[in-house]
Amino acid sequence: MRRTALLAASAALVAGVLAWPAGAAPSAPAAFAHPGVTVSKGQLDFTRSKVNAGAQPWKGAFDRMMASKYADLNRTPRPRAVVECGSYSNPNLGCTDEREDAIAAYTHALAWYITRDERHARKAIELMDAWSAVIRDHTNSNAPLQTGWAGSSWPRAAEIIKYTYTGTWANSGRFATMLRTVYLPEIINGSNSNGNWELSMMEAAVGISVFLEDKASYDKAMATFRTRTAAYVYLESDGALPKTVPSQNLNTREKIVKYWQGQSTFVNGLSQETCRDFTHTGYGLSAISHVAETSRIQGQDLYGTDVGERLRHGLGFHAKYQLGAGAENWLCGGSLKLGLGPVTEVGHNALANRLGHAMTNTGTLTQQGRPAGSNNLFVAWETLTHGDNPA
Numbered sequence: 184m185r186r187t188a189l190l191a192a193s194a195a196l197v198a199g200v201l202a203w204p205a206g207a208a209p210s211a212p213a214a215f216a217h218p219g220v221t222v223s224k225g226q227l228d229f230t231r232s233k234v235n236a237g238a239q240p241w242k243g244a245f246d247r248m249m250a251s252k253y254a255d256l257n258r259t260p261r262p263r264a265v266v267e268c269g270s271y272s273n274p275n276l277g278c279t280d281e282r283e284d285a286i287a288a289y290t291h292a293l294a295w296y297i298t299r300d301e302r303h304a305r306k307a308i309e310l311m312d313a314w315s316a317v318i319r320d321h322t323n324s325n326a327p328l329q330t331g332w333a334g335s336s337w338p339r340a341a342e343i344i345k346y347t348y349t350g351t352w353a354n355s356g357r358f359a360t361m362l363r364t365v366y367l368p369e370i371i372n373g374s375n376s377n378g379n380w381e382l383s384m385m386e387a388a389v390g391i392s393v394f395l396e397d398k399a400s401y402d403k404a405m406a407t408f409r410t411r412t413a414a415y416v417y418l419e420s421d422g423a424l425p426k427t428v429p430s431q432n433l434n435t436r437e438k439i440v441k442y443w444q445g446q447s448t449f450v451n452g453l454s455q456e457t458c459r460d461f462t463h464t465g466y467g468l469s470a471i472s473h474v475a476e477t478s479r480i481q482g483q484d485l486y487g488t489d490v491g492e493r494l495r496h497g498l499g500f501h502a503k504y505q506l507g508a509g510a511e512n513w514l515c516g517g518s519l520k521l522g523l524g525p526v527t528e529v530g531h532n533a534l535a536n537r538l539g540h541a542m543t544n545t546g547t548l549t550q551q552g553r554p555a556g557s558n559n560l561f562v563a564w565e566t567l568t569h570g571d572n573p574a
Contacts, residue, residue: 210405211398212482218342220390221473223480225574231297244554244567253290260313268325284310285336286563292343304348312354315361328380330369334387335561338394362391373407375431378415378455379463382470389474408474416493417449448513452500460520468497469526486533495534502544525555528565
């Protein structure tokens with residue numbers, strides 16, 4: 184009997200190892216922490232105490248959030264059965280409505296936690312219920328990215344409401360079914376487009392997996408995330424050329440340079456989309472920080488791995504130019520399109536404050552941007568939730 188059990192355990196272990204690519208390992212925790220998507224209960228408690236004490240920058244960040252359209256208690260949800268999003272949201276049939284209703288749900292969830300005003304919890308639930316009752320699909324060319332953006336905000340809101348609201352959320356099961364059947368299938372297999380697509384898609388997949396307590400999807404999304412992060416931000420330790428995503432078949436220097444927007448000189452922190460523009464690069468860096476933060480909350484700290492190193496150098500490299508340094512001729516032909524966005528708080532707090540890395544440019548840019556608002560896509564209120572937050 185004992186030998187049979189031992190053989191069964193060995194077989195299960197071998198099967199588990201064989202299911203993972205070389206160098207990868209299961210990432211899901213034995214038990215998921217809740218609320219645990221991007222922001223933890225400890226972080227929420229710290230934020231709440233600071234806001235209620237009138238301390239800065241948190242009180243100012245809270246005031247900015249509450250003055251935004253996303254905190255409006257009169258907001259009317261605008262769900263659609265089919266959200267159709269073409270390239271650059273043309274056509275835009277429900278795309279903006281979906282993203283902004285998801286951000287609003289998260290905003291009201293944060294407002295509930297900080298104020299304990301139940302009207303905000305009920306508004307978050309109203310928004311989540313409206314969409315879970317109606318939406319069935321995302322279509323057109325931007326469907327995977329749209330699903331990733333909206334799917335990043337929904338589980339943040341849902342985690343706070345499900346695990347901290349003292350009232351009832353009768354349709355939480357229907358909301359979970361929406362995430363499982365409408366969102367997760369669209370994003371879990373990734374994308375061979377520009378890196379910010381797949382990073383945002385994996386952010387959503389990781390967050391959804393936490394809410395669903397789906398360990399297999401969490402592990403799959405995290406493995407894809409690790410591969411894509413390594414292919415998105417260059418480190419000199421990578422060698423002469425950046426790492427690649429194997430399925431993209433970028434197997435020559437010429438192909439890699441073309442994919443990197445024509446950039447042929449590689450330095451620490453350069454991103455695959457730096458020479459496209461800083462805005463899309465900011466999307467990618469933000470998604471990296473969000474997944475790293477969720478992973479830390481779930482018990483696996485990626486900030487001490489190459490993920491953290493890539494994020495640290497990526498933020499520092501782009502912050503330097505966002506602050507006004509001129510581009511050298513070797514970099515994007517000497518011409519940069521700035522506009523990094525409100526994306527530095529999470530990474531700066533983790534890497535500079537928690538781990539003690541010197542991040543002068545990132546710190547300066549973070550201070551200049553406070554209190555950080557929303558990019559109206561999937562980033563919102565990160566001075567409030569992560570600014571100098573030790574939890």
